[in-house]
Amino acid sequence: MENKKIKFRSTNLKSPAVSFEQALLKGIAHDGGLYMPEEIPRFSEEEILEFSNSEYHEIALAVARKFLGAEVPDEDLRRIVKDAYDYEVPLENVCDNQFVMRLDRGPTASFKDFAARMMGRLMQYFLNRNNGKLLILTATSGDTGSAIANAFYGLDNVEVVVLFPENEVTDRQRKQMTTLGKNISIVALDGKFDDCQALVKLAFADSDLDYLNLSSANSINIGRLIPQTMYYFYSFAKLRAGKADDQVVFSVPSGNFGDLCGGLIAMNMGLPVKKFVVATNENDEYPKFVKSGFYEKLVPSRNCISSAMNVGHPSNIPRLVGLYGGNMDEHGAISNAPDLDRIRDDMYAVSITDKETEAMISDAYKEHKLLLEPHGSVGWAALQKYIEEENIAKDQLCISLETAHPAKFPEKIREILSFDPELPPSLLGLESKEESFEHLPTTYEAFKEFLKKNYK
Numbered sequence: 001m002e003n004k005k006i007k008f009r010s011t012n013l014k015s016p017a018v019s020f021e022q023a024l025l026k027g028i029a030h031d032g033g034l035y036m037p038e039e040i041p042r043f044s045e046e047e048i049l050e051f052s053n054s055e056y057h058e059i060a061l062a063v064a065r066k067f068l069g070a071e072v073p074d075e076d077l078r079r080i081v082k083d084a085y086d087y088e089v090p091l092e093n094v095c096d097n098q099f100v101m102r103l104d105r106g107p108t109a110s111f112k113d114f115a116a117r118m119m120g121r122l123m124q125y126f127l128n129r130n131n132g133k134l135l136i137l138t139a140t141s142g143d144t145g146s147a148i149a150n151a152f153y154g155l156d157n158v159e160v161v162v163l164f165p166e167n168e169v170t171d172r173q174r175k176q177m178t179t180l181g182k183n184i185s186i187v188a189l190d191g192k193f194d195d196c197q198a199l200v201k202l203a204f205a206d207s208d209l210d211y212l213n214l215s216s217a218n219s220i221n222i223g224r225l226i227p228q229t230m231y232y233f234y235s236f237a238k239l240r241a242g243k244a245d246d247q248v249v250f251s252v253p254s255g256n257f258g259d260l261c262g263g264l265i266a267m268n269m270g271l272p273v274k275k276f277v278v279a280t281n282e283n284d285e286y287p288k289f290v291k292s293g294f295y296e297k298l299v300p301s302r303n304c305i306s307s308a309m310n311v312g313h314p315s316n317i318p319r320l321v322g323l324y325g326g327n328m329d330e331h332g333a334i335s336n337a338p339d340l341d342r343i344r345d346d347m348y349a350v351s352i353t354d355k356e357t358e359a360m361i362s363d364a365y366k367e368h369k370l371l372l373e374p375h376g377s378v379g380w381a382a383l384q385k386y387i388e389e390e391n392i393a394k395d396q397l398c399i400s401l402e403t404a405h406p407a408k409f410p411e412k413i414r415e416i417l418s419f420d421p422e423l424p425p426s427l428l429g430l431e432s433k434e435e436s437f438e439h440l441p442t443t444y445e446a447f448k449e450f451l452k453k454n455y456k
């Protein structure tokens with residue numbers, strides 16, 4: 001099959017376009033912008049119809065091939081997606097033609113596994129090809145560190161060091177990182193998340209450490225965006241009635257808008273989406289923007305129970321604005337307005353309060369035996385608002401994304417539903433596994449010494 005080589009350019013438009021490999025290994029463009037494909041490849045209607053008979057990793061391969069086919073041979077891509085996606089993606093019928101897609105069966109029980117596992121394997125692939133190596137440094141307040149650590153676990157040529165504030169993560173979060181070993185090193189600091197972040201930043205800026213080839217596996221890496229288009233194709237293919245003119249509604253619980261941008265790219269590739277319900281918690285800067293046309297970031301962001309969505313200025317917003325013909329820099333300044341009418345056609349954006357989130361966890365379980373955690377509850381509540389407000393027909397296919405496993409929030413579930421959610425296999429046995437991690441004083445000297453001693 002012929003594959004056109006797709007270049008990636010910065011949303012700030014001031015850096016040269018690069019290959020996927022360069023965009024992946026660099027993370028952020030020189031001009032501070034985010035990489036986006038220069039053109040978005042398309043599937044034909046027939047290709048999308050054929051997905052109905054495919055397994056997840058086969059659909060993932062077809063999507064990856066569209067973007068990377070000219071840079072990575074097919075058999076390598078096939079191996080990478082098969083290895084990354086070795087877990088199930090349940091589609092749960094709740095009522096009428098409404099479904100919940102559970103993206104929580106990966107090793108850390110959050111949808112971030114989809115992106116992190118693919119990015120890790122692609123990085124390893126390019127490093128092996130060039131005999132390169134990387135040392136990934138990342139600071140975590142809990143979830144990102146474990147997703148990165150698990151995604152890179154056991155890969156050649158990539159070492160990972162995760163810094164975490166010892167007193168600010170839960171036992172479960174800590175154990176998801178400290179029981180791995182191999183190429184994953186975990187460092188506990190007697191400080192706060194900001195201290196960890198500051199040490200990582202100092203290390204990136206320290207030319208004494210250039211020899212280590214430091215990288216950040218940043219959440220806005222293009223290598224994390226492309227994998228987030230795949231489950232949109234998968235769920236539509238599995239649930240569509242089979243008619244060529246079907247259209248689907250997706251509800252996406254959103255924080256940094258990476259998940260939503262994956263969906264928007266899928267739509268631009270030909271996926272017939274009727275509407276994206278953009279579900280935020282009380283951080284409502286985006287719903288306000290869609291309504292008024294004025295974008296104002298929220299500083300500081302609001303603390304809600306759907307904690308992974310507590311974002312006052314979503315880092316992927318410049319990508320979204322770019323998809324609608326506008327320009328926004330990384331600080332949120334718009335130099336060229338996007339097409340708001342088209343945004344309003346494609347998206348229904350709504351903010352859900354904590355009170356509504358908790359009520360929906362209770363109602364969904366009572367009415368439908370649907371078990372949701374706070375992030376998924378925001379998505380489901382937003383979908384119900386959309387259906388009611390716009391009088392959506394009962395037979396309309398609607399898919400709401402559940403982005404984490406309820407067992408990651410046992411306290412909240414117990415408080416609302418009075419039982420403990422069952423642990424998924426990935427979290428089973430964690431309690432009894434042996435932990436290993438270093439303690440360091442919160443000084444840059446100690447951290448630098450640690451890096452120089454352990455990584456040659």
Ligand SMILES: *Cc1c(COP(=O)(O)O)cnc(C)c1O
Nearest residue numbers: 254255256257258259308403404
């Ligand atoms: C990160 C995260 C989100 C938000 O996803 P974005 O791509 O940042 O919008 C939602 N739910 C969970 C559980 C997450 O970890």
